[in-house]
Amino acid sequence: MTIEVIASKRVEQGTGASRRLRRAGQVPGIVYGFGIEPEAVTLNHNDLYHAMQHEAFHASILNLNIDGKTQPVLLRDAHYHPWKQQVMHVDFQRVNPNEKIHIKVPLHFINADIAPGVKLGGGIVSHVMTEADIECLPGKLPEFIEVDLAKLDAGHSLHLDAIKLPEGVEFVALKHGDNATVATILAVRGGGEETAA
Known part of the structure; x- marks a missing residue:
């Protein structure tokens, strides 16, 4: 675009x-x-x-x-x-077309509704990050990065290294050894305690 x-x-x-x-x-x-x-x-x-x-x-x-x-x-x-x-x-x-740029791009989350942690576990998706720092050549710059939550279970988290990036694009945090959490599915406790109370 x-x-x-x-x-x-x-x-x-x-x-x-x-x-x-x-x-x-x-x-x-x-x-x-x-x-x-x-x-x-x-x-x-x-x-x-x-x-x-x-x-x-x-x-x-x-x-x-x-x-x-x-x-x-x-x-x-x-x-x-x-x-x-x-x-x-x-x-x-x-922008120099031959020089890598460092920029924040938005994260677009998909398949949260079919994630086992939501569909089967009744969990709630928590977006820990909504954008991420990337590095790439200007010609490779994506408008956004898609984060697929389809396999995420309740109580589990998705980290940067699990996200598929377009060719030639790198997460800056990963280059510095920081495998940050991107999203997690919070397990919802049963209503037993509330009823007793």
């Missing part, structure tokens, strides 16, 4: 200039990385805000179009207004 983000070069900088931009429905931003000088940009607030409501926007290579010139970038940071639905500032990082 290709997502294009339209931006313009930003000439005026500083707090006052940023305030004026926001009042005019624009969002100040910065693009950095790939050994090129950082570039100040401005984006349409409503277009950006609506695009950022989609999960894929946060874990995809974006095509940032600055005054007609397109470059691949990742959304690295976004600052929001404390109480208004307003994006205050965004940071984009340029």
Whole structure:
């Protein structure tokens, strides 16, 4: 999925200039990385805000179009207004297609309803993680990682090393020897004690 983000070069900088931009429905931003000088940009607030409501926007290579010139970038940071639905500032990082990137991607859980721990044991699935740090080349970046709970029993957990990853994608935690728990099925106690009470 290709997502294009339209931006313009930003000439005026500083707090006052940023305030004026926001009042005019624009969002100040910065693009950095790939050994090129950082570039100040401005984006349409409503277009950006609506695009950022989609999960894929946060874990995809974006095509940032600055005054007609397109470059691949990742959304690295976004600052929001404390109480208004307003994006205050965004940071984009340029992407080198031959250099591995390190990014958080969402986890999508499937087959929880047919897991033995739920179907037979009446357990409850607990998602310990909802996203994970991965490392891969930009061209291999998945929008999400699927976590299959089909074989999970009550009282058991699923760890990072049990998740099938697309080719060329690695979990950063596993590279550092941390086989973290991703999901677990909590066994539900019988209602005997409650009845007695």
